[in-house]
Amino acid sequence: MLGFLKSYMPRSLYARAALILLVPILTLQGTIALVFIQRHFEQVTQQMAEYLMIDLDYLVSFLEVGGDTSLAEAQTVARALHFRIEAPDREVGNTDTLAFEDVSGRALISTLRAGDLPIRRIDLSDPRRVFVSIDTAAGPFVISFERRRIAATNAHQLLVLIGVLSVLLTFVSYVFLRNQLRPIKRLAEASIEYGKGRVIPYRPSGATEVRAAGAAFAEMRNRIERQVQQRTLMLSGVSHDLRTPLTRLKLALSISDDPDAPDMLGDVEEMEHMLDAFLDFTRSDAEAELEYVDPIALVGDTVAKAQRVGPVTLLQSEGKGMMQLRPDSIRRALDNLIANAQRYGTHVTVAAQLGERNLRIIVEDDGPGIPAALREEATRPFVRLDPARNQDKGSGVGLGLAIVADVARSHGGQLRLSQSEALGGLRAEIVIAR
Known part of the structure; x- marks a missing residue:
C-alpha cells in the first residue's frame, strides 16, 4: 500500500508541502460542510414540510366533500395557498420519484408519508415543482406546488463562506510555507x-535547523576548495622542482659515454611522463571557469x-546546441580515452550524443577490454590492470581512467565502463547532465 502511494506522490518539496497543507484542510472542511448541510x-x-401538511390537509378537506361546488371552493383555496389542483390524465402509480442526491427530497x-393524508405518490422529478397524488372521496387529484416552499434558500452561503475562507487561508499558508522552503531550495x-x-x-x-545545515555545507x-588548492599547489610545486634536476640528468646522460646511459635516459623520460600524468590529475578538478561551448x-x-597519432573513426554525432563545460578538461579526458583505446586496440570509434538531458561521449575499441569485476577498480588512481590490458603495448602510471572519471565528476557526470557490442573491446562512456 505504501509503495502504491509513493508512486503517486509528487517529487518536489513544494508539491509535497502543498499536499500536506491542503489535504487535511480540504478533508476537514469538506466533511464538516457535508455533514452540516445534510x-x-x-x-x-x-x-417546512410539517407546516405544508397543514395547508394540504386543509385543502384536501374541501376535496373530500365532493361535488362541483366543493371543487370550486378547493380551487379558490388552492390559489390562495399557492397550490395547483389538477385531475390526473392517466393512471398514477404508487412509486415515489426522486433523484439519488436529493437529500431534502x-x-x-x-415527512409527508408520516402524516394522515391519503397520498398515493410523490413526484420530485421536476427540480422546480413537487407533484403529490392524493386519493379523495371525489376521486384522485394531483396537487402541485413550488419546490422552494420546502427548500432552504440560504444554504449556499455556507458553501461560499467555506470556499472563500479556504482560498484565503491556503494563500496565506502558501506564502508562509514558500518563505520557509526557499532556503532549503537554495x-x-x-x-x-x-x-x-x-x-x-x-x-x-x-529556520535554525536549515541555517545550521546551510552553514555546514558552506x-x-x-x-x-582549500584542500584541492593545497593539493594542486603541492603537486605542482613538487613537479616543477623536480623538472630542473631531471633536465640536468637528461643533458648529462645524453653526452655521457657510459654504456648504461641510454637505459638511464629512458628511466628519466619515464619519470617526466609520470610527472606530466600527476599534473594532469591535479588539474582535472581544479580547472578554470565553465564556458558555453x-x-x-x-x-x-x-x-x-588524435587521428594524427593513430586511426580513429568519428561516428555520426547526434544533437545540436551549446553547453557549459571546461573545454580543456574535456579534451584531456577524451585524449586519455582515445590514447588508451589506441594502445590496446587496432580499431577505435568515437561518438558524441547531445540530448535534452545529458551529453554522452562514447569511445570504443576492439582490444581485450576490462572484466566487469575490475571496472570500478580501474577508475581509481595509480591502479594498473595488467591481466586485462596488455602491458607490453605501452606503459602508464594508472592515472588515465582516473583522470577521465575525475573530469566527469567535476562536471556533475560519471564515467561508465562496459563491453563494446560493436567492436568487442572496452566501451568508455562519459555522461554529463545538462
Whole structure:
C-alpha cells in the first residue's frame, strides 16, 4: 500500500508541502460542510414540510366533500395557498420519484408519508415543482406546488463562506510555507551546482535547523576548495622542482659515454611522463571557469588531432546546441580515452550524443577490454590492470581512467565502463547532465 502511494506522490518539496497543507484542510472542511448541510437540509425541509401538511390537509378537506361546488371552493383555496389542483390524465402509480442526491427530497417524502393524508405518490422529478397524488372521496387529484416552499434558500452561503475562507487561508499558508522552503531550495541548488563543479554564491538563511545545515555545507565546500588548492599547489610545486634536476640528468646522460646511459635516459623520460600524468590529475578538478561551448564541435576537433597519432573513426554525432563545460578538461579526458583505446586496440570509434538531458561521449575499441569485476577498480588512481590490458603495448602510471572519471565528476557526470557490442573491446562512456 505504501509503495502504491509513493508512486503517486509528487517529487518536489513544494508539491509535497502543498499536499500536506491542503489535504487535511480540504478533508476537514469538506466533511464538516457535508455533514452540516445534510443535517441542515433535512431538518429545515422536515420543519417546512410539517407546516405544508397543514395547508394540504386543509385543502384536501374541501376535496373530500365532493361535488362541483366543493371543487370550486378547493380551487379558490388552492390559489390562495399557492397550490395547483389538477385531475390526473392517466393512471398514477404508487412509486415515489426522486433523484439519488436529493437529500431534502427524502426528508420531504418521509415527512409527508408520516402524516394522515391519503397520498398515493410523490413526484420530485421536476427540480422546480413537487407533484403529490392524493386519493379523495371525489376521486384522485394531483396537487402541485413550488419546490422552494420546502427548500432552504440560504444554504449556499455556507458553501461560499467555506470556499472563500479556504482560498484565503491556503494563500496565506502558501506564502508562509514558500518563505520557509526557499532556503532549503537554495541549499539544494547550491549543492547540485557544486556537484557539477560550479560554485554559486550561497548564504545560509531560514529556520535554525536549515541555517545550521546551510552553514555546514558552506564550511564543507570551503574546506574542500582549500584542500584541492593545497593539493594542486603541492603537486605542482613538487613537479616543477623536480623538472630542473631531471633536465640536468637528461643533458648529462645524453653526452655521457657510459654504456648504461641510454637505459638511464629512458628511466628519466619515464619519470617526466609520470610527472606530466600527476599534473594532469591535479588539474582535472581544479580547472578554470565553465564556458558555453559546442560539445559536438569540441569532440570533432579532439578526434581530428588524435587521428594524427593513430586511426580513429568519428561516428555520426547526434544533437545540436551549446553547453557549459571546461573545454580543456574535456579534451584531456577524451585524449586519455582515445590514447588508451589506441594502445590496446587496432580499431577505435568515437561518438558524441547531445540530448535534452545529458551529453554522452562514447569511445570504443576492439582490444581485450576490462572484466566487469575490475571496472570500478580501474577508475581509481595509480591502479594498473595488467591481466586485462596488455602491458607490453605501452606503459602508464594508472592515472588515465582516473583522470577521465575525475573530469566527469567535476562536471556533475560519471564515467561508465562496459563491453563494446560493436567492436568487442572496452566501451568508455562519459555522461554529463545538462
